[in-house]
Amino acid sequence: MQHRRVTKHSALALAAATLALSLSPLAASAQSAAKDLGLVKQGAETRARAHVEAFRGLSWNGPEQSYTVRDTHIDPDGTEHVRMDRKFKGLRVIGGDLIVSSDARGTLRAMQHTLSRAPEVETKPTVPSLRAVKHAVRANEGSSLLGTPELVVYARQDLPRLAWDVLVVGDEADGTPFERHVIVDAHTGQQLDSWNDIHTAAANGTGKTLYSGNVPLTTNSRTTGGFELKDPTRGNTYTLNMSNRTSGGGIVTDADNTWGNNATSDSASAAADAQYGTAVTWDYFKNVHGRSGIRNDGVGAYNRVHYGRSYANAFWSDSCFCMTYGDGDGRSLRPLVSLDVAGHEMTHGVTSRTAGLIYSGESGGLNEATSDIFGTMVEFHAASGTDVGDYLIGEKVMISRAYLRNMVKPSADGSSADCWYSGVGNLDVHLSSGVANHFYFLLAEGTQSSYGASPTCRSTDTRVATGSDALNGIGRAKAAAIWYRALTTKMTSNTNFAAARRATVAAAEELYGIGSTESTAVARAWTAVNVN
Template identity: 65%
Template sequence: MTSRSKFAVRPAAAAALALGLALASSLAIAAPGKAEARARGHIADFAGRSLHGADQSYELQDLIVDANGTEHVRFNRRFKGLRVVGGDLVVRSNGQGVLEDISLTLAREPKVDDKPGVSQGQAKRLVAQRYQGDDQGHAPELLVYARGDLPRLAWDVRVFSEGADGTPSEKHVIVDAQLGTLLDAWDDVHTAAANGTGKSLYSGNVTLTTNSVTGGYELRDPSRGGTYTKNLAGKTRGGSIMTDSDNVWGNNATSDTASAGVDAQYGTAVTWDYYLNVHGRNGIGNDGKGAYNQVHYGRSYNNAYWSDSCFCMTYGDGDGTSLRPLVSLDVAGHEMTHGVTARTANLTYSGESGGLNEATSDIFGTMVEFYANNSNDAGDYLIGEKIMIKSPWMRSMIKPSADGASADCWYSGVGSLDVHYSSGVANHLYFILAEGTNSSYGTSPTCQAGDTRVATGNAVLSGIGRDAAAKIWYRALSTKMTSNTNYAGARAATIAAANDLYGAGSATANAVAAAWSAVGVN
């Protein structure tokens, strides 16, 4: 979790040493030492934000000072001397010592009973039932496991082994030290990625980053959080990760089941790159963890969806009459953005907040399509145009009401619509903000006083450009909006975001206000 709220400056950085830790001896020069001391002081002074408490200590991990003097000091956390997995944090201060932010994923203070009920030997035996290998002299380490909501005392049991192809494995297996259950596992050996060729349904031939395995390759991307694609083969659960012997996937047609997998995996990669390179977000959860895809879900399934419970996207093949396989690039970006929203504003999926949730996915699904710059699926403001058979598109951001159900304009009953239709107000807003009312993508009518769902006005507004519009929407989503934000709140949030990015009262902020007024939100 990340907070960007401002805090008062601590009056005396020297008091930071009350945390009881000496400065790292490797930092010999004064400026880094002062930055570390300031950061330690902020941890103690803002304990509610840092989740600092009794028996906690901190080890310096990294220190970066920006050209403007902003200090980013990263620490690893310990509780009663035990390493806290998931307890690391980054303290950001400006050059004058004012705390700007503390970044951490810890859910609550890591207070646990430090007396294990499961012994080292019992933990090793439990792991041996699941994983083959040996410890190579590494005794299980007692630690606090805090990657989930509730910190737990746990054993880190090391297992060293070798795969059939000779690839070594250095696995950490985390065992609950009170209950004896397996909590987590990961490998310190990160296998090399390979460059494969994907022959997709919608995006032409694309480069895929895949994973080398015994006998060939699997559709897993080690460079983007390990995201992978499974083939459900017409079922609704189970399935297996897609594999290939020559690293050439699909045939640009549905006759090869791998073709849809190519689109899904490519969509995941482009969406990952968009959020990282444009917004600085490292994966959907901003934690470097990759989501996964499930393709060929069910029989003739006419939908695609994101599920937080599996942290995955699921795609149907369509019925072949109204819909093709739902793995197009904008659909992929749309679905993964639901995951981003869940980890930022977490807009409740009903009423006006639900419409904003859906619109956010349409907005960034569209931006992912533009970012890809793929001539086979050029950027536009139409949603699902590649997957529709009888209709030219699923939704239009230019004039949402053209589908016969979506709202162009805000009115008092808009929150009672299905969220896919109430989203039209924000989609309309975004198009006008980005492109203006008259652009090469089409003419977007504005809303007049007394309008209900359908825009009929002809006011002329100029756009600020889609990149600026996207940065404003992302900042509003990630730093301003909350779960119950409605359209009036979204107007306030995006104006505030524009003020942050472009200056209070700037022409850009004024353009945001004017665009909201053009869709009836005042």
């Protein structure tokens, strides 16, 4: 037998050969598919840029504008949807994003945006950034500047303006942190807009899980022994115990892989709820809509539980890419880790990675409604015997009230709007969301269902619907498919209720056909909430 000495170089070659042999045909096929998809997306983006240039009247493109691709979605039939962020002379255009849709042959089908004119402004400010910062800090008590003010083109209104985007951070009175964009006119010093990047569950006042019974959890074995609340099968999403602090925290661990005791006496109970909610939300978006994680990149977000002391809220933060849950105040709210709240918060992340609906005015109401819609769909998807699906938001976490919001009749909470009316965009986004929530319920279930009666809006109605028209629903699955397609391929950052009507009608036509029962039902449901 001949013996051959294995040198360092031959060992490396052997390792490479072994690795190559270890790649199964399935793995090789997956690599090839990923490469092919990358080339398809690259081609779609090239075609989209060419369409923006060729159809300037549709895109409001100009010679001093540039574009960055935020997301590319390819339909099974080859239709391409490329979402792009716009710049003018190197300045970000707030409200200038657009979606370019082309068929499988690359022919332009549609261009979605909310601009009414080209975003051309004088780019030399007369108001210095320091003045804009002083205004933003004064307008938000206890705040401080985060980062450097950014000179932008503000195009959410009819006339684009040069403005400063000042990001200030601080804490609300209830302990919720805020990351607020304050938009200040760079020529007059006037505040044009503001919105918060922290998207809350809007509570008022106030595993062996707390709300879903005993549920299966996929966890991670630790090399040092025991287990950690981390799911390798869902993008390594994990849960931290904040131990009633607002910073720091450590991953939740356990010795026997049994988490909690169905009561608040074990801190792991709420952690199990949060982790389970994350898993069900991941599964819903992946199995129903083909979306792999919030960013559609297979990477999981994470949870923070037991945040603050008696903190009575929950929120999504883009900056940490995480969900945060308080334990409630014990008087009006229990720990805010129910299924629909988890689905609601994670959906804020999906919205930020797709339409990017700005969190103020009518787009803010649509942002909140999107989270209520998919938070509800996550609850139905879980098919839990202890947290049965319904159209109430946060019903499990409430003590002093029956729910946070009611999609059947939003005005039943005494504050939310059933109907669109001039000025509805001036309401808090959690209240104006009622218009789209009401629309969605009517589309899915109709005016009469086992969930209760949902009155339509008369033309003179404002907050409270008083109509008696009869509508039939098309079912939750179709309604959700239409909303998701509109969100991911039609809506942009400044979409209002009227534009949402156009987007959902177009989505229904693409999914079910022009003149279909479904597209007709979408139009009728919007009319039933006074959006025409």
